[in-house]
Amino acid sequence: MxxxxxxxxxMSDEEMINILTRSQEYQPEFVELIKKALNERNVFYEPExxxxxxxxxGSGQTEEEIINQVYDFTANLLFEQKYGKQSAISELVDNxxxxxxxxxxxxxxxxxxxxxxxxxxxxxxxxxxxGSIATAADLGYIFWGAIVFGAVQFFRGLSSHS
Numbered sequence: 001m002x003x004x005x006x007x008x009x010x011m012s013d014e015e016m017i018n019i020l021t022r023s024q025e026y027q028p029e030f031v032e033l034i035k036k037a038l039n040e041r042n043v044f045y046e047p048e049x050x051x052x053x054x055x056x057x058g059s060g061q062t063e064e065e066i067i068n069q070v071y072d073f074t075a076n077l078l079f080e081q082k083y084g085k086q087s088a089i090s091e092l093v094d095n096x097x098x099x100x101x102x103x104x105x106x107x108x109x110x111x112x113x114x115x116x117x118x119x120x121x122x123x124x125x126x127x128x129x130x131g132s133i134a135t136a137a138d139l140g141y142i143f144w145g146a147i148v149f150g151a152v153q154f155f156r157g158l159s160s161h162s
Contacts, residue, residue, distance in 0.1 A: 008037045017043075070097065074105050085110065113160060120157025124150045 092102035127150025
């Protein structure tokens with residue numbers, strides 16, 4: 001235990017609070033030592049209860065982690081839960097995101113999906129047509145793989161294109 005206590009003494013208050021926000025990742029004994037050390041330093045910490053998957057700001061996360069979390073949350077709303085554009089924006093605003101920022105996030109995700117869908121359609125068509133031409137050229141092979149792969153990729157892009 002001495003090595004734990006020595007390491008804790010070297011930690012800043014912020015480092016200890018970050019550990020407590022992710023206490024499920026650590027041994028219970030270590031978490032208790034952290035709480036005790038904060039108490040001895042007269043640092044008050046009350047853990048926040050998270051009841052849903054809504055991103056929470058702060059808790060020792062970097063700005064990039066927070067942005068990724070917001071984008072993941074929004075992508076889940078749009079593509080998994082099938083929220084419409086305005087519903088997703090409203091949900092983000094209800095969870096503390098500025099309305100203009102929420103609109104940009106939703107637009108970015110929808111635009112990215114559309115670009116990916118168009119690329120799938122283009123490359124799928126190229127594979128399918130190329131396989132068909134190579135088969136028709138009677139090179140001695142039938143290019144079913146290219147034809148089927150291209151068709152599947154094309155229709156996957158078509159189905160996800162809005």
